[in-house]
Amino acid sequence: MKLSALHQSYINRRTNSFRSSGPLDSSSDSAIKSPAAIFWLVFHALCCLISLLLGYRFSRLVFFFLFSTSSTNFYTSPFRSTAELVKTLDVHSVLSNNPVANLDLPLLNKTVTNSRVVVGRHGIRIRPWPHPDPVEVMKAHRIIEIVQKEQRSQFGIKNPRTVIVVTPTYVRTFQALHLTGVMHSLMLVPYDLVWIVVEAGGVSNETASLIAKSGLKTIHVGFNQRMPNSWEERHKLESKMRLRALRIIREKKLDGIVMFADDSNMHSMELFDEIQNVKWFGAVSVGILTHSVNTDEMADRKKDEEENPRMPVQGPACNASNMLAGWHTFNTLPFAGKSAVYIDDRATVLPRKLEWSGFVLNSRLLWKDSSDKPKWIKDIDMLNGDIESPLGLVNDPSVVEPLGNCGRQVLLWWLRVEARADSKFPPKWIIDPPLEITVPSKRTPWPDAPPELPANEKPAMGMQDPIVKHSTKRTSRSKHRSKRKHEPKTDTQVSTRHSEQS
Amino acid sequence: MPVSSSPPPILDSSLCRLLFLGSRDSSTMRKCLWLWGLLFIALGFAWSITAERNPRTERISGSAGDVLEDDPVGRLKVYVYELPSKYNKKILQKDPRCLSHMFAAEIFMHRFLLSSPVRTLNPEEADWFYTPIYATCDLTPTGLPLPFKSPRMVRSAIQLISSSWPYWNRTEGADHFFVVPHDFGACFHYQEEKAIERGILPILRRATLVQTFGQRNHVCLNEGSITIPPYAPPQKMQARQIPPDTPRSIFVYFRGLFYDVNNDPEETSLTPLMSGSGARAAVWENFKSNPLFDISTEHPTTYYEDMQRAIFCLCPLGWAPWSPRLVEAVVFGCIPVIIADDIVLPFADAIPWEEIGVFVAEEDVPKLDKILTSIPPHVILRKQRLLANPSMKRAMLFPQPTLPGDAFHQILNGLARKLPHPKSVYLKPGEKILNWTAGPITDLKPW
Numbered sequence: 001m002k003l004s005a006l007h008q009s010y011i012n013r014r015t016n017s018f019r020s021s022g023p024l025d026s027s028s029d030s031a032i033k034s035p036a037a038i039f040w041l042v043f044h045a046l047c048c049l050i051s052l053l054l055g056y057r058f059s060r061l062v063f064f065f066l067f068s069t070s071s072t073n074f075y076t077s078p079f080r081s082t083a084e085l086v087k088t089l090d091v092h093s094v095l096s097n098n099p100v101a102n103l104d105l106p107l108l109n110k111t112v113t114n115s116r117v118v119v120g121r122h123g124i125r126i127r128p129w130p131h132p133d134p135v136e137v138m139k140a141h142r143i144i145e146i147v148q149k150e151q152r153s154q155f156g157i158k159n160p161r162t163v164i165v166v167t168p169t170y171v172r173t174f175q176a177l178h179l180t181g182v183m184h185s186l187m188l189v190p191y192d193l194v195w196i197v198v199e200a201g202g203v204s205n206e207t208a209s210l211i212a213k214s215g216l217k218t219i220h221v222g223f224n225q226r227m228p229n230s231w232e233e234r235h236k237l238e239s240k241m242r243l244r245a246l247r248i249i250r251e252k253k254l255d256g257i258v259m260f261a262d263d264s265n266m267h268s269m270e271l272f273d274e275i276q277n278v279k280w281f282g283a284v285s286v287g288i289l290t291h292s293v294n295t296d297e298m299a300d301r302k303k304d305e306e307e308n309p310r311m312p313v314q315g316p317a318c319n320a321s322n323m324l325a326g327w328h329t330f331n332t333l334p335f336a337g338k339s340a341v342y343i344d345d346r347a348t349v350l351p352r353k354l355e356w357s358g359f360v361l362n363s364r365l366l367w368k369d370s371s372d373k374p375k376w377i378k379d380i381d382m383l384n385g386d387i388e389s390p391l392g393l394v395n396d397p398s399v400v401e402p403l404g405n406c407g408r409q410v411l412l413w414w415l416r417v418e419a420r421a422d423s424k425f426p427p428k429w430i431i432d433p434p435l436e437i438t439v440p441s442k443r444t445p446w447p448d449a450p451p452e453l454p455a456n457e458k459p460a461m462g463m464q465d466p467i468v469k470h471s472t473k474r475t476s477r478s479k480h481r482s483k484r485k486h487e488p489k490t491d492t493q494v495s496t497r498h499s500e501q502s
Numbered sequence: 503m504p505v506s507s508s509p510p511p512i513l514d515s516s517l518c519r520l521l522f523l524g525s526r527d528s529s530t531m532r533k534c535l536w537l538w539g540l541l542f543i544a545l546g547f548a549w550s551i552t553a554e555r556n557p558r559t560e561r562i563s564g565s566a567g568d569v570l571e572d573d574p575v576g577r578l579k580v581y582v583y584e585l586p587s588k589y590n591k592k593i594l595q596k597d598p599r600c601l602s603h604m605f606a607a608e609i610f611m612h613r614f615l616l617s618s619p620v621r622t623l624n625p626e627e628a629d630w631f632y633t634p635i636y637a638t639c640d641l642t643p644t645g646l647p648l649p650f651k652s653p654r655m656v657r658s659a660i661q662l663i664s665s666s667w668p669y670w671n672r673t674e675g676a677d678h679f680f681v682v683p684h685d686f687g688a689c690f691h692y693q694e695e696k697a698i699e700r701g702i703l704p705i706l707r708r709a710t711l712v713q714t715f716g717q718r719n720h721v722c723l724n725e726g727s728i729t730i731p732p733y734a735p736p737q738k739m740q741a742r743q744i745p746p747d748t749p750r751s752i753f754v755y756f757r758g759l760f761y762d763v764n765n766d767p768e769e770t771s772l773t774p775l776m777s778g779s780g781a782r783a784a785v786w787e788n789f790k791s792n793p794l795f796d797i798s799t800e801h802p803t804t805y806y807e808d809m810q811r812a813i814f815c816l817c818p819l820g821w822a823p824w825s826p827r828l829v830e831a832v833v834f835g836c837i838p839v840i841i842a843d844d845i846v847l848p849f850a851d852a853i854p855w856e857e858i859g860v861f862v863a864e865e866d867v868p869k870l871d872k873i874l875t876s877i878p879p880h881v882i883l884r885k886q887r888l889l890a891n892p893s894m895k896r897a898m899l900f901p902q903p904t905l906p907g908d909a910f911h912q913i914l915n916g917l918a919r920k921l922p923h924p925k926s927v928y929l930k931p932g933e934k935i936l937n938w939t940a941g942p943i944t945d946l947k948p949w
């Protein structure tokens with residue numbers, strides 16, 4: 001029906017023209033003979049001339065008025081008129097039963113002067129402001145939420161368990177970037193959540209203010225060592241921090257599923273649905289995104305991939321009967337010697353053999369005296385030294401449950417990107433006090449100038465001093481503000497800033 | 503269980519005696535106890551099984567729900583006339599596209615009846631007579647059926663059956679039924695004004711028409727016609743199912759034409775679709791900028807998948823009030839929003855459309871968003887549960903091979919409900935009601 005309508009209309013026009021020519025043939029013979037028909041022909045020509053001048057089908061309207069009855073049966077009257085119209089050589093049209101309104105409606109609804117718009121029983125009703133009503137939009141979103149909640153309760157996980165997320169972090173330039181990403185992912189999780197944030201270098205206001213924005217239940221713990229500058233050391237410290245978090249879980253006897261969300265990872269929402277399926281100890285596949293910086297390497301890498309395609313996925317590997325058969329790890333050989341050592345190296349950062357974030361465990365495994373704990377889990381307090389990955393917690397690696405369709409689904413991605421060690425950023429990423437420096441908008445493509453970091457003393461400062469003076473001059477001549485067409489925005493900016501300060 | 507020689511005093515009451523089937527003997531009492539215990543356990547199981555089924559789907563209680571699952575076998579007998587293949591098989595051979603377009607119900611109904619248990623080879627005991635004519639199979643190169651030859655075809659078929667068998671003349675077709683799934687049913691035209699002009703084909707006026715078109719107070723809908731859904735390919739729809747836990751994130755969904763963009767050289771403006779109403783154009787003009795309304799004229803490849811991710815699916819009237827969108831919406835669990843005044847929906851006596859869909863008057867289209875958001879959430883959830891009922895979905899489809907409760911069975915149920923035929927339909931000998939020469943002259947030409 002959707003496609004056929006277009007074709008049908010096409011056929012309409014074609015077949016109608018054929019059929020109307022039929023009666024035309026029969027009527028034209030008689031037309032030539034009778035003077036009345038000649039009169040109608042002349043009248044029709046006159047109407048055509050008038051419509052040329054006026055711009056719409058005057059002739060058709062006249063015939064409609066002449067031949068239609070004033071009956072209110074809205075099926076018969078338009079169609080009788082069309083029968084007449086067909087005979088008078090016009091192609092058919094359908095008009096509504098209210099001829100006066102018909103004249104008005106097309107002019108109202110269509111700005112085009114051609115009033116041949118075919119309107120129906122009601123015309124095209126358009127409300128006075130045909131744009132979304134915010135109240136209705138909010139109501140609709142609430143309905144969508146309710147429907148999705150119902151769907152989840154019917155088809156999704158029954159009895160979802162609390163998700164306990166462990167994140168090691170420390171204050172640095174990109175912390176806000178990474179942590180906000182993780183935070184937003186966690187805010188979308190439809191299950192109960194506890195977020196344990198372990199911070200190297202002690203609890204800081206930076207991190208606290210960031211995670212307070214989430215509205216989630218958080219446990220913010222400080223770790224008394226500062227984060228070192230090399231990747232090796234950093235990985236070791238992060239493992240220690242995670243173990244600290246696991247000890248907290250054990251102390252507080254938190255019940256749920258423990259997952260490790262590193263602050264620079266990217267998580268998909270399906271991950272949180274999938275980990276609900278874990279019984280004791282599970283593993284998911286992690287996609288490894290190693291960014292390469294050197295473009296000279298590209299040619300070498302292409303050859304490499306043809307010979308031996310690298311699988312940038314870390315996780316469980318299954319055999320044909322969907323049982324755990326081994327592990328996929330990241331092939332670090334091509335990067336040997338070329339990987340980053342220090343955090344702000346431009347070289348590729350390599351992941352560990354198996355990342356912590358690819359493992360999930362039932363928090364009951366960590367409890368001290370849990371009767372139904374399986375035998376293969378080691379006690380955290382009995383660990384001598386640190387463990388590189390959660391596999392160090394199990395005696396027998398074959399008990400690990402592969403999740404995500406036996407490791408075939410990549411549910412999260414690992415990436416390590418950090419800014420230079422000497423890069424500075426405003427604390428809490430708030431510029432306070434506001435900047436006084438503005439750049440005139442004439443030369444820049446944006447009407448507002450991008451704010452410059454007060455810490456970054458650029459040589460362009462020298463150029464900016466006259467501008468500063470210029471701006472102070474401008475405010476005193478505020479009367480002339482309106483005359484300047486190009487710089488009203490910067491004017492108001494400067495004036496408000498000055499007013500704030502004073 | 504300890505055996506006591508004398509019955510305990512509690513069992514002396516008459517009720518207990520009845521319970522233990524009048525026996526006072528301890529061993530038979532024990533047996534009776536076991537029997538009652540087993541009975542209770544069995545009842546408990548049955549109750550739990552039925553209780554578990556409730557949360558996901560809902561059965562429409564009352565007469566409507568039961569009627570959907572009626573079995574027509576044994577309630578009626580249908581005799582299928584043996585017409586020469588020029589009326590059916592040869593037409594299909596000429597154009598096999600007829601098997602997949604939305605008017606394919608007539609072909610599948612024929613095939614279903616040939617092998618159905620309701621078919622009888624003895625016309626004397628038949629309650630209904632079926633004439634297999636594929637009247638909607640004359641397709642244009644683009645696949646649209648042209649109805650211009652259909653009246654002549656039907657006339658010639660009826661002339662044949664009235665001369666070869668006595669059953670037509672006995673009632674002048676009142677116990678015969680025909681499947682006419684075209685746009686305006688037996689009016690045999692795709693344009694509304696022309697269809698109304700023609701009216702139902704005069705010789706079919708006494709027969710029962712099984713058609714997709716249904717509109718109250720319309721010439722082309724006879725009293726007692728059975729409205730059926732248009733044919734939608736069941737296998738294609740089954741193949742495009744997405745996991746049911748995919749969250750429904752589209753609020754309102756519609757794909758189709760809004761304006762009739764034709765290539766008449768005189769027309770410079772767009773005419774709203776449907777020569778009788780501007781409902782679709784009103785939807786577009788009011789809601790094209792609304793992010794909740796996913797409406798467009800594009801024909802995406804993910805059409806079926808998108809419908810399964812939508813909460814409401816619009817079914818506004820177009821050239822004719824019915825559309826396959828209704829079937830698609832029901833099958834994919836999307837609540838149909840029907841914008842067609844006075845429409846008669848398929849199997850209206852078996853399916854409670856008021857409880858499943860949302861009806862919006864054509865003049866209320868500008869307020870459509872307000873109407874939809876003011877539906878209380880529990881009503882929306884109930885409608886979704888009713889739509890999730892598999893018997894509802896099956897009633898809208900024409901599966902091959904046939905399944906119990908599908909559209910074929912609903913048609914037979916509808917025919918069975920019209921039985922027994924009133925005595926008045928049987929004509930006295932020599933009586934004639936139908937006018938065989940009525941209608942446009944072009945229709946009277948032999949086919």
